[in-house]
Structures are given as C-alpha cells and as structure tokens.
Amino acid sequence: MIKFLIKSSVIFFFFINAYYSQQLSKKMGSHVNGEKYRGSYKNGLKDGFGEWTHPDGDNYRGKFKAGIKRGSGVYTFENGEKYKGYFKRDKKHGLGSYTYNNGEIFKGEFKNNIRDGKGYIIFRGDTTKSGTWLADKFIKKERLKNVKRHLRSTYPKYKKIKSPPELAIISSQLKIENSQDTLETNKNAELIIELANNGDGNAQGIEIFLELSNYSGGLEINELKIIHKLIPGDRKKIIAKIFATEMMISEKISISAYITEHFGHDINAPQLITLNTKSLTSPELVLSDININDQNNKNGLIEPAEVIKATMYVKNNGQQIAQDVSIEVLYGDFVFNTGKSSFNLGSIKKDQKKKVQFSFFAMSEAEKELPISFEIKESRSKFDQIIPSGLDLYRNNKIQN
Numbered sequence: 001m002i003k004f005l006i007k008s009s010v011i012f013f014f015f016i017n018a019y020y021s022q023q024l025s026k027k028m029g030s031h032v033n034g035e036k037y038r039g040s041y042k043n044g045l046k047d048g049f050g051e052w053t054h055p056d057g058d059n060y061r062g063k064f065k066a067g068i069k070r071g072s073g074v075y076t077f078e079n080g081e082k083y084k085g086y087f088k089r090d091k092k093h094g095l096g097s098y099t100y101n102n103g104e105i106f107k108g109e110f111k112n113n114i115r116d117g118k119g120y121i122i123f124r125g126d127t128t129k130s131g132t133w134l135a136d137k138f139i140k141k142e143r144l145k146n147v148k149r150h151l152r153s154t155y156p157k158y159k160k161i162k163s164p165p166e167l168a169i170i171s172s173q174l175k176i177e178n179s180q181d182t183l184e185t186n187k188n189a190e191l192i193i194e195l196a197n198n199g200d201g202n203a204q205g206i207e208i209f210l211e212l213s214n215y216s217g218g219l220e221i222n223e224l225k226i227i228h229k230l231i232p233g234d235r236k237k238i239i240a241k242i243f244a245t246e247m248m249i250s251e252k253i254s255i256s257a258y259i260t261e262h263f264g265h266d267i268n269a270p271q272l273i274t275l276n277t278k279s280l281t282s283p284e285l286v287l288s289d290i291n292i293n294d295q296n297n298k299n300g301l302i303e304p305a306e307v308i309k310a311t312m313y314v315k316n317n318g319q320q321i322a323q324d325v326s327i328e329v330l331y332g333d334f335v336f337n338t339g340k341s342s343f344n345l346g347s348i349k350k351d352q353k354k355k356v357q358f359s360f361f362a363m364s365e366a367e368k369e370l371p372i373s374f375e376i377k378e379s380r381s382k383f384d385q386i387i388p389s390g391l392d393l394y395r396n397n398k399i400q401n
Contacts, residue, residue, distance in 0.1 A: 166199030205262030218248030283322035332371020
C-alpha cells in the first residue's frame with residue numbers, strides 16, 4: 001500500500017510539474033537561440049495563437065500548428081515592412097497584404113512566400129497597378145474590378161462550424177502516357193488523388209501541396225485548384241498533370257501530399273506514390289544514303305540540263321521521337337525543281353529512316369557545288385535545321401552517311 005501511494009505521488013507530481021511548466025512557458029515565453037515565444041503549445045510544439053519574436057527584430061503574431069505558422073497572422077520585419085494575411089506550411093500563402101517601406105501596399109495572392117497570382121498595388125490611397133504576378137514579377141495588366149472579383153471568388157469567407165471534418169485519401173494512382181511504367185522525356189503523366197470527408201462537418205478551403213523528394217528538377221506540375229467545400233460523406237478526385245521536360249534526369253522520385261483545410265484540419269500523406277523517370281537524348285535528324293538517278297546516260301553524274309531523280313533518307317540518331325517532321329528542298333540560282341519539294345514525314349523514332357524523293361535539273365551556269373539544301377523542321381523549333389545536299393555538278397554523287 002505504501003509503495004502504491006509513493007508511486008501514485010510520483011506520477012501526480014510529474015503531471016503537475018509538466019502542467020505548470022507549460023503554463024509558465026505560455027506566460028513567460030520560450031527562449032531558444034534568443035527567440036522568444038508567448039502562446040499556446042500542444043505536444044511540446046507551438047500550436048494555436050501565439051507571438052514569436054526573433055533576435056533580429058522580426059515579429060509574428062498569429063496562428064501556429066505543429067510548431068509552424070499556419071493560418072492567419074501578422075508578420076512584421078525588422079525594417080518595418082509588414083505582411084498581414086494567411087500562412088501555410090510556415091510561408092506566406094493565400095490572400096494577404098504586404099506594406100513596403102516606401103508606402104506601397106500590395107493586396108493579393110501569395111504562394112511560397114512571394115507574390116504570385118492576382119493582385120493590386122495601392123500608393124497614397126490610389127491604385128497604381130493591378131493584374132497578375134508570377135514569381136514576384138508583374139507580368140500582365142488587368143482591370144482592378146476583375147482582379148477583385150477573382151480574389152473574392154477564390155478566397156471566400158468561410159464559416160466555422162462546430163462539427164469538424166475528417167479528411168482522408170481514399171486512393172492514389174499514377175497514369176503515364178502510352179500506359180508505360182516510366183515517365184520519359186517530353187511525355188505526360190497524371191497523378192489522381194481521391195479525397196474523402198469522413199467527418200461530421202464541411203471541409204472548406206482545401207488545398208493540396210505535392211512534395212517531391214530524391215528529385216533534381218525538370219518536371220512541370222500544374223497548379224491544383226482550391227476545393228471550397230467537401231461535405232460529409234462526399235468524395236472528390238484531384239488530378240495533377242505532370243510533364244517531363246528535357247531538363248529531367250533519370251531517377252526514382254517519391255511524391256508526398258500535404259493537404260490543408262482552412263480551419264486547420266490538415267492531413268499529411270508521406271511517400272504517397274513513386275514516380276520513375278527516364279531521360280532521353282534529343283532527336284537528332286540527319287540525311288542518310290543520298291543517291292541520284294540521271295535520266296539520260298545513266299552514268300551517275302549530274303550534268304547540265306539533265307533531269308535528276310534523287311532519293312535520300314531522313315534518319316533519327318537520337319533517343320527521343322522526332323515529332324511532326326517536315327522537309328523542304330531549297331534550290332538556288334540556275335537549279336530548277338521538276339517535282340515535289342515539300343514533304344511531311346510525321347514522327348520518326350530512334351534509328352528509324354523515312355524516304356524522300358525529289359527531282360531537278362541544273363543549268364551549266366550553276367556552281368559546281370550545287371546550291372541545293374534541305375530545311376528540316378520538327379514540332380519544337382529548336383530542332384529545326386538547314387543541311388546542304390553535298391551534290392556537285394559533273395561528279396559522281398553517291399554519298400554514304
């Protein structure tokens with residue numbers, strides 16, 4: 001009995017001590033590396049409303065969740081500039097306003113700590129600029145009323161309800177173009193996430209953030225739209241479109257999802273799915289096996305005023321598929337076309353050849369190195385090129401590449 005009482009007293013003392021330590025921390029603030037915090041805690045982390053001050057003078061008053069800024073708050077910088085608005089994942093994200101030292105005020109959308117989206121600037125009571133920002137740069141002028149309409153519809157005022165929602169990921173699926181299991185350069189994929197609300201209240205203002213680890217860059221992923229409401233028992237599919245640019249390298253990428261809800265009913269899905277990527281070298285179009293058929297004496301020479309029928313092949317020495325390939329035969333002075341000069345070859349795969357046949361005759365005034373060339377075009381203009389034919393007047397012209 002005595003042992004039981006001693007053991008119970010120790011446990012009671014432990015909880016009392018922990019409780020008063022937390023209360024003292026709330027009142028006096030915590031001090032880590034000179035930082036000060038006064039506010040609420042949960043599981044040893046900042047959670048709820050609080051005020052944080054950095055030794056350099058920066059100050060934040062607002063909401064925290066699991067130790068980071070999450071929700072509405074005001075961040076005042078040591079130089080006097082101020083951000084008032086929404087935070088997600090410890091960054092300025094969503095609707096907010098930023099006041100600069102020169103008196104300008106930006107009101108609009110932020111993403112990952114910078115201006116990105118619709119917004120407008122006020123200076124001394126007048127609107128001086130309105131439109132779209134991308135990566136903190138103003139890129140497009142738009143009417144102020146259209147900008148404000150967009151902001152109102154994108155960031156409505158959500159009403160907090162007593163019954164909480166409970167978000168859950170029901171399924172996730174990766175679909176890669178041509179039903180492959182690896183995403184190759186210049187190909188598309190879709191990440192499909194099915195989200196459900198298993199709670200008793202509406203989930204509001206839902207945003208999905210994708211995190212890629214073991215990732216070196218080169219993928220383009222479309223911005224996922226905010227889901228304004230997901231009622232209890234309802235489900236919704238969210239599709240993230242992925243494009244593999246030529247900057248992508250071969251690697252095994254782990255994709256995680258972090259899903260936020262306006263009132264903090266967030267969920268985290270680490271290592272949601274794995275994406276294998278394969279980098280392919282660019283298409284490399286070359287001319288191969290150019291042969292001539294002289295119609296008169298069959299001696300294999302291009303002679304003045306002789307109609308020549310020529311055959312050649314366009315070959316792809318690269319790994320990527322050359323798309324929408326076309327070729328135009330270009331003739332210079334004293335060389336004349338006698339047949340078709342434009343050819344649409346479509347797509348050319350790695351090591352594939354496609355035949356081109358054209359005909360012409362050259363006058364005696366033409367240069368010995370005939371001014372005949374081939375303009376090759378591909379769907380991506382950077383692969384366009386003009387290649388000289390290498391055909392000479394009076395000479396045998398069989399060329400092997």
